[in-house]
Structures are given as C-alpha cells and as structure tokens.
Amino acid sequence: MSLKIIGSGFGRTGTLSLKAALEILGFAPCYHMQEVIKRPSHIKKWQQIADNQPVPWDDIFANFEAVVDFPASIFYQELLAAYPTAKVIHSVRDPERWYDSTAETIYRAAENFPSWAAKIIPPLGNFIEMQEQIIWQRLFNGRFPDRTYAIQRFHDYTEEVKQHVPPEKLLIFQVKEGWEPLCDFLGVPVPDVPFPHVNDRENMLRDFKRLRQTFTLLPLTIAALTLILLWQRSKLSRSVRKVGQNKPTSIVISDGVRNP
Template sequence: MTLKVIGSGFGRTGTLSLKAALEILGFAPCYHMKEVIKRPSHIKLWQQIAHNQPVPWNDIFTNFQAVVDFPASIFYQELLEAYQTAKVIHTVRDPERWYDSTAETIYRAAESFSPWMAKMLPPLGNFIDMQERIIWQRLFNGRFSDRPYAIQQFNAHTEAVKQNVPPEKLLIFQVKEGWEPLCKFLGVPVPDLPFPHVNDRENMLRDFKRLRQTFSLLPLAIAALGFFLLWQRSKLSRSVRKLGQNKPTSVVISNDSEKSQARHANILSD
C-alpha cells in the first residue's frame, strides 16, 4: 500500500471531514493526527522527526493510502518527493475563523495536562514535545499567540503550496464545496451519500474540560491512596510486632515444659 493522497492543509481546515470523505471514496485508511494519538510508536517517530532525526516515511505510512492534517501536512514537499504519484489536496478556510478555531482547540491542548503528568506518562510527554517543536516552533516560530503573524503564516503556507506543487497535482479545496470538485480531481464517481461534515470543535473543548477536571482531582486521589497504603503498612507492622511479642512466651513455656519432663524422667530412673 502506498500514499495516493497528501493533504497539505493546516489542522482545523476541515481535515477530519476530508479524512472521512477520502475513506468513503476508497482511499482508506487515511492518516490524521487522531491516528498519531492512538499509536505511541508513531508519537515517538514524529518526535524523532521533530528533533531532526531521519525517519523513513514508510515506517509511518506503510498501511495508509492518504494522509491529512498536522503534523504530516507540514512535510507535504518531502512526502510528494517520496510518493511521486500522489496528488495533493490543500484544505483552506476563512483565515480569521481558522485562527479562532485553532486557538480554542489544539493550541490549548497542552494546557489540559500538568507538567508532572507529562513526566509520569512518556507517550504524553513525547506527544506534547513533538507538537510544540513541529507545529508551534517550526511552523509559527513560537508566535502563534500573535494573531496577525499566525494568520500571515497561514496565508503564506497556501501560497507556498501553490508554488511547490505542480498545478495538475493540486486541488485547493474547501470542504463546504462538497463532493464534485474532490471526486473530479481524484477521478472517482460521486457517491450517493451526503458529504461528511465532521465538526469536532465542541467535542474537543468538552474533552479538554473533562481532562482538566480529571487531572485536577488526580493529586487528591494519589494522596488518598498514599495515606491508605501507609495506614495498611502501619496496621501490618503492629500485627507483626504483636505476633513477635507473643511467640517467645510460647517458646519459653514449651522449653520449660520439656525441661520439667526431663527432670521428672531422671528422678524416676534414679
């Protein structure tokens, strides 16, 4: 299996809807950030890429026909060189709305996790490090919070894609356009199904809230568990000490009884 479709659009430009559409059209499975999250081994590979360590693309995409979304979309040129027969779909949307959506969701993702959690759970720490290095540092130079600058980078990326990808291999696409331009570009029939519009913004916000609540209570749960274990240990120690205090007495009694019986036997023998 080899990549046939490469998505060069930023995250939050309808990439999840495009993933669902491509899979309906037969380009399944389609790689997405959600696939990264589900695979700790892939998180490690992307982290190596973030640290400028070479990783063969086939180690990541062997079982996939398409790829969209961060972090892969940042490497669309490298992927097109590796998979030269692939076509490129560049998803776009209104830049102002894109910024608001990104700032509310994936940019805030790391805030849901305390630093100590990232240290306790290596895959989580690796994911946060990878995302920080590839997206927020490499792509936005640590300036995503600067709204005009981030939007400028968003627009510049689209212009760079137009310059770097041959026109016959490139589709500039908004998911609101639906099936027709996508199917025409890919050379496949239009399915008798509604185009999938997957808006996971609210789900992401709800998940982040749930994670923050969970992790805010986690220290209390750990402390309670610690107190319980200490109490159990103390209880066990008291039981051991009590057993130790009782055991010598029974031994002494047993020894005294044996000595008494021996003396009685000697007297009888005399």
C-alpha cells in the same frame, strides 16, 4: 501500500472530516494527528524529523493510503517527492475563523496537562515537544500568538502550495463544499451518504475540560488510595502484633516434653 493522497492543509481546516470522507471513498486508512497520538513510536519518528534526522517515510506511512493534518501536512513537498503519483488536497477555511479555532484548541492543548504529567508520562512529554518543534516553531516561527502574523502565514502557505504542486495534482478544498469537488478530483463516484462533519470546536473544548478535571483529580485520587493502603497496612500490622501477644507460650522441661 503507497500514499495516494497527501493533505497539505493546516490543522483545524476540517482535516478530521476530510480523513473520514477519504476513508469512505476507499482511501483507507488515512493518517492524521490522531494516529500519531496512538503510536508512541511515531512520536519519536516525528521528533527525529523535526531534528532533521533522516527517517524513511515508509516507516510511518507503509500501511496508509492517505495522510492529512499536522504534522505531516507541513512536509507535503517531501512527501510528494517520495510518492510522486500521489495527489495533493489542500484544505482551507475562513482564515479568521481558522485562527480563532486553532488558538482556542490545539495551540492551548498542552495547557490541559500539568507539567508533572509530561515528566512522568514520556509519550505525552514527547508529543508536546514534537508539536512545539514542528508546528509552533518550524511553521509559525514561534509567533502564532501574533494573530496578524499567523493569518498572513496561513495565506502565504496556501500560495506556496500552489507554487510547488502542479495544478492538475492539486485541489484547494473546503469541507463545506461536500462530496462533488472532492470526488471529481479523485475520479470516484459520489457516495450515497452525507459528507462527514466531525471534531467541531465545542467537542474538542469539552474533551479538554474532561482532561483538566481528570488531571486535577488524579493527585487527590492517588493520595486517597495511598492513605487507604497505609491505613490497611497499619491495621494488618496491629492485628499481627495482637495475635503474637495472645499466643499461648510453651515451657520446655528437662525430659524434652513441651507442656503448656
């Protein structure tokens, strides 16, 4: 299996909807940041890539026909060189709305995890570090909080994609356009199902809220369970001592007969 579709668009440009659409069209499975989260070994591979260590692309994409979203979209040139027959889809949206959505969701994602969680759960810590290295430092030079800079980077990146990808291999796409331009570009018929629209900001924020609640309650839950176990252990110890104290004693007489 070889990549047929390379997504070069930023996260929060409808990439999860695009992933679902491509899989409906038969370009499945489609790689997305969600696939990274599911695979701790891939997190380490992306960390190696961020550190400029060579990682064969097939080690990541051997079982995928398409890829969209961060972190892979940042490496669209390298991927196109490795898979020269692939087509490139550059997903975009209104830059102002893109910035608001990104700032409120994926940029703040790490804030939903307390620092201790990243330390005691290595894949989580590695994932947060990988995002920081590849997205917020490599792509935005540590300046994403500067709204003007980030939006200009959004514009500039689209122009860079246009310069580096041959026009016949490139589609600039907004998911609100639906099936027609996507299917025309890929040379496939329009399916008889609605175009998927998933992962809106409200759903993501609701998921983040659940995460915060979980990690807030987790230490309390662990403490309560620890107290219960300690209490049960103390209770068992007292019971054992009580049984020992009430056990009948035996007297050994000279002829070896034990009488109570």
